[in-house]
Amino acid sequence: MWDGIERRFRVAAPAVDFCSLRLVEERDEQLSVRRGVAQPPSTSFDVGAMVTVFDDGGMGYAATSDLTLSGLRRAAERACDWARAMRERGLVDPAALVRPPRSGDYAVPVRRPWGAVPLGDKIELLRRQNERLKQHTSIEDWEAGLWYGERETLLLRADGGRLRQRHAFVLPTLSASANEGADTQTRTFGGHAQCRQGGLEVLEETGFLEAPERVGAEAVELLAAANSPSGTRDLLLAPDQMILQIHESIGHPLELDRILGDERNYAGRSFVTLDMFGSYRYGSGLLNVTFDPTRPGELASYAFDDEGEPATREEIIRAGVLLRPLGGLSSQVRAGLPGVANARASSWNRPPIDRMANLNLEPGTATLDEMIGAVERGIYMKTNCSWSIDDSRNKFQFGCEWARLIEDGRLTAVVKNPNYRGISATFWRGLKAVGRADTMEVLGTPYCGKGEPNQAIAVGHASPACLFDAADVFGGA
Amino acid sequence: MESYFHDVTDALASLLRADEIYLANFHGEQSDFVRFNHGRVRQAGTVETRTLSVDLVRGRRHAAGSTSLAGDSEMDGARVARLVESLREQCAVVPEDPHLLYATEPCSSTRRVESRLLAGRDVVEEIHGGARGRDLVGIYAAGGVYCGFANSFGQRNWYANGSFNLDWSFVHSADKAVATSYAGFEWSHEAFHRKIESALAQLEIASQPPRTVEPGRYRVYLAPAALADFLALLGWGGFGLRAHRSKTTPLLRMREEGLRLHPEVCLVENARDGLAPDFQEEGFRRPDQVSLIDAGAYRDCLASPRSAAEYGVPTNGACASEMPQSLDFASGGIPLDRVLGVLDKGIYVGNVWYLNYSDRAACRTTGMTRFATFWVENGEMLAPLNVMRFDETLYRMLGENLIGLTDGREWILDASTYSQRSTASTRLPGALVEDFTLTL
Numbered sequence: 001m002w003d004g005i006e007r008r009f010r011v012a013a014p015a016v017d018f019c020s021l022r023l024v025e026e027r028d029e030q031l032s033v034r035r036g037v038a039q040p041p042s043t044s045f046d047v048g049a050m051v052t053v054f055d056d057g058g059m060g061y062a063a064t065s066d067l068t069l070s071g072l073r074r075a076a077e078r079a080c081d082w083a084r085a086m087r088e089r090g091l092v093d094p095a096a097l098v099r100p101p102r103s104g105d106y107a108v109p110v111r112r113p114w115g116a117v118p119l120g121d122k123i124e125l126l127r128r129q130n131e132r133l134k135q136h137t138s139i140e141d142w143e144a145g146l147w148y149g150e151r152e153t154l155l156l157r158a159d160g161g162r163l164r165q166r167h168a169f170v171l172p173t174l175s176a177s178a179n180e181g182a183d184t185q186t187r188t189f190g191g192h193a194q195c196r197q198g199g200l201e202v203l204e205e206t207g208f209l210e211a212p213e214r215v216g217a218e219a220v221e222l223l224a225a226a227n228s229p230s231g232t233r234d235l236l237l238a239p240d241q242m243i244l245q246i247h248e249s250i251g252h253p254l255e256l257d258r259i260l261g262d263e264r265n266y267a268g269r270s271f272v273t274l275d276m277f278g279s280y281r282y283g284s285g286l287l288n289v290t291f292d293p294t295r296p297g298e299l300a301s302y303a304f305d306d307e308g309e310p311a312t313r314e315e316i317i318r319a320g321v322l323l324r325p326l327g328g329l330s331s332q333v334r335a336g337l338p339g340v341a342n343a344r345a346s347s348w349n350r351p352p353i354d355r356m357a358n359l360n361l362e363p364g365t366a367t368l369d370e371m372i373g374a375v376e377r378g379i380y381m382k383t384n385c386s387w388s389i390d391d392s393r394n395k396f397q398f399g400c401e402w403a404r405l406i407e408d409g410r411l412t413a414v415v416k417n418p419n420y421r422g423i424s425a426t427f428w429r430g431l432k433a434v435g436r437a438d439t440m441e442v443l444g445t446p447y448c449g450k451g452e453p454n455q456a457i458a459v460g461h462a463s464p465a466c467l468f469d470a471a472d473v474f475g476g477a
Numbered sequence: 478m479e480s481y482f483h484d485v486t487d488a489l490a491s492l493l494r495a496d497e498i499y500l501a502n503f504h505g506e507q508s509d510f511v512r513f514n515h516g517r518v519r520q521a522g523t524v525e526t527r528t529l530s531v532d533l534v535r536g537r538r539h540a541a542g543s544t545s546l547a548g549d550s551e552m553d554g555a556r557v558a559r560l561v562e563s564l565r566e567q568c569a570v571v572p573e574d575p576h577l578l579y580a581t582e583p584c585s586s587t588r589r590v591e592s593r594l595l596a597g598r599d600v601v602e603e604i605h606g607g608a609r610g611r612d613l614v615g616i617y618a619a620g621g622v623y624c625g626f627a628n629s630f631g632q633r634n635w636y637a638n639g640s641f642n643l644d645w646s647f648v649h650s651a652d653k654a655v656a657t658s659y660a661g662f663e664w665s666h667e668a669f670h671r672k673i674e675s676a677l678a679q680l681e682i683a684s685q686p687p688r689t690v691e692p693g694r695y696r697v698y699l700a701p702a703a704l705a706d707f708l709a710l711l712g713w714g715g716f717g718l719r720a721h722r723s724k725t726t727p728l729l730r731m732r733e734e735g736l737r738l739h740p741e742v743c744l745v746e747n748a749r750d751g752l753a754p755d756f757q758e759e760g761f762r763r764p765d766q767v768s769l770i771d772a773g774a775y776r777d778c779l780a781s782p783r784s785a786a787e788y789g790v791p792t793n794g795a796c797a798s799e800m801p802q803s804l805d806f807a808s809g810g811i812p813l814d815r816v817l818g819v820l821d822k823g824i825y826v827g828n829v830w831y832l833n834y835s836d837r838a839a840c841r842t843t844g845m846t847r848f849a850t851f852w853v854e855n856g857e858m859l860a861p862l863n864v865m866r867f868d869e870t871l872y873r874m875l876g877e878n879l880i881g882l883t884d885g886r887e888w889i890l891d892a893s894t895y896s897q898r899s900t901a902s903t904r905l906p907g908a909l910v911e912d913f914t915l916t917l
Contacts, residue, residue, distance in 0.1 A: 065548070081598070091515060140723050
């Protein structure tokens with residue numbers, strides 16, 4: 001089919017300044033067992049293509065699932081119609097966006113293919129995992145799940161480029177909700193963020209197989225716990241909360257299309273402005289952040305973005321100083337700044353926009369015990385369950401599933417409903433210790449939402465545990 | 478699309494064996510998307526999709542799968558055959574499903590919402606011209622949305638809606654902006670320009686020097702668009718049978734402690750007057766109305782067939798997510814055109830943003846003010862407010878601290894376009910609330 005569509009595209013491509021075709025074929029399989037009952041397996045197959053045209057100052061696209069020659073011809077005609085309609089009314093001069101065509105091939109390494117284990121065995125694994133979650137009669141709802149996805153993309157240009165990439169990922173999930181009267185506490189396996197590229201080896205790598213008893217027991221433990229206290233405390237965040245902190249208050253504000261205003265009607269703008277790059281102190285000297293689509297296994301690793309730019313690791317923040325925005329080629333041209341290869345689309349039927357891909361906080365030198373030992377009055381929070389931040393990505397409030405107080409250098413009582421709030425522009429300057437590599441976890445989520453039309457896309461974050469100075473902490477109602 | 482759907486389901490039916498049953502759902506879309514920034518076109522294009530979902534049932538065993546369709550009978554025939562073969566293989570392996578429930582009494586229906594939409598070139602002209610050099614940012618989405626259902630019992634349902642939704646903001650500077658939407662089925666140049674003039678009047682106030690207030694408790698008016706965002710968050714588990722029986726609902730205290738909201742609060746899932754299809758994935762028809770909260774007391778849940786089977790109650794045709802599709806919030810007694818006077822001194826909240834729970838079991842919600850939020854004194858909007866974080870429980874906001882609801886309501890068509898253009902809608906008033914808590 002791939003050869004056939006390549007031939008058909010080259011026949012259908014109109015005589016214009018630039019024409020490309022981005023074909024995406026996706027296969028997904030979702031399995032789960034809830035309250036001891038296997039849910040019906042759900043599979044999906046989705047294939048389609050987007051034709052993009054630049055011509056005489058205008059640009060347009062048309063996406064279709066009709067991959068016949070006539071279907072591609074119709075799509076090309078529609079893309080040309082849009083290019084004509086927006087000529088002289090466009091925001092970007094498309095001529096500035098054309099780069100020499102490239103060719104390449106990339107595949108995510110998979111050690112244990114999803115298909116190597118029969119469906120019945122996978123359901124049986126989930127049945128056992130589900131059973132192990134039910135640690136107490138107070139657990140009212142408990143579920144174990146697996147989501148496997150494959151994505152194959154082909155990016156063709158009428159002037160000769162050909163890029164092919166194959167991705168696969170696995171997302172294992174566990175959740176247990178314990179109830180007593182008007183209180184319900186839920187514990188999950190990493191906030192449904194234990195998502196990585198690869199095959200079934202992800203189950204061992206993430207600790208999924210060992211986790212059910214702990215997840216269930218901690219949900220029950222939270223029921224008996226006191227509410228998180230309110231007040232100013234040092235804040236130690238586990239990696240499964242750090243990824244949310246990085247995502248919302250570093251990743252999104254540094255997306256260049258937001259800074260350029262594209263998202264102001266939907267996902268929002270940014271408190272960061274173009275003049276800050278190269279000089280702005282984003283955080284303490286311990287803060288080092290990289291854009292790294294080359295890290296094996298992390299959820300948003302790739303060799304080329306969806307506009308065909310080669311993906312490389314780049315420093316975004318070094319020793320607390322902001323260096324580079326997260327912007328793909330068209331944003332770079334508009335802003336006059338270097339960026340990264342992060343123009344990505346969630347599907348064949350959505351155009352590429354700036355996404356954060358893999359955005360990681362680099363490890364420091366502190367052990368977890370050293371960070372706990374350094375705190376006189378603090379709190380250690382794990383696993384994000386609530387997130388909210390203003391449309392400039394500044395005033396935030398985040399909540400976690402589980403926390404323990406830190407008193408005089410020791411972990412003490414477990415507390416429930418832990419929340420904290422702060423302001424991005426100052427919060428990272430309070431970063432006072434960064435965990436070393438053995439505290440680091442590689443996580444990711446397939447649900448980052450943005451864009452008009454809306455797009456939900458996979459992003460990866462790797463982070464060690466981190467300690468922040470004097471945060472505003474509070475508990476439940 | 479309709480005849481093609483019937484052709485495909487006929488082909489599907491011909492592939493089945495005597496002991497197999499199918500439930501088929503179709504989703505299609507022919508949409509124009511034009512994205513604007515700074516009054517100019519950022520991206521423009523067309524998206525055409527067709528997806529067939531099949532639940533293949535053999536006895537109590539079943540498996541579900543979907544495939545995109547090309548619209549080409551030869552190509553699609555092969556895809557559907559592969560899908561059926563794959564589902565058949567899965568059915569041989571999966572255990573029996575005690576919660577399987579599907580409609581067996583045929584209940585066919587057809588609904589077509591007629592429309593007159595602008596051609597793409599005219600859209601660009603109209604909106605670019607309407608911006609008149611101002612900083613307009615947002616999206617125009619328009620075209621056909623199609624849903625179909627068919628099953629082995631001869632039931633056929635079809636829904637087609639041609640609509641447009643221009644969801645945009647005029648920006649004064651930084652985050653000082655006014656958000657507006659113009660949605661419907663027939664584009665009117667005059668109606669569009671009335672929307673522009675109304676937004677520009679608010680933008681004039683948004684351009685005044687902003688005011689910052691200290692955290693504390695304030696008298697606020699939540700405009701319908703703001704109240705709609707609270708209800709959208711509540712829709713995730715607030716009304717679903719599964720969330721209620723598993724005690725994960727944010728309305729847990731209504732269920733467990735009998736808490737009530739203000740007597741003016743009446744919420745209905747109103748399929749009759751909403752835009753969404755009147756059938757769901759297993760072929761059940763949605764009843765005209767399901768009372769969710771009546772006079773402040775919790776009434777019924779949205780029960781999908783699966784949850785209904787699990788918990789032993791009748792289904793009321795809810796979709797699998799058990800989220801409202803056509804929520805209807807009853808009006809109150811505050812005259813809409815005098816709401817600023819009744820507010821007198823406080824905050825007019827035009828929009829809120831990024832809501833989430835700070836304590837789910839207590840239905841305590843946090844979020845931000847956004848766009849047209851103004852400081853009001855003596856019944857007049859004086860200045861835009863710098864964004865503030867709120868943190869408040871539903872029981873206070875729509876319970877003891879609710880002063881009243883407006884007599885006029887807005888019908889808000891969901892502008893969401895994740896995966897496909899939404900057909901959800903909400904009709905609701907504005908709410909005047911005392912002691913609304915701002916925290917940051």
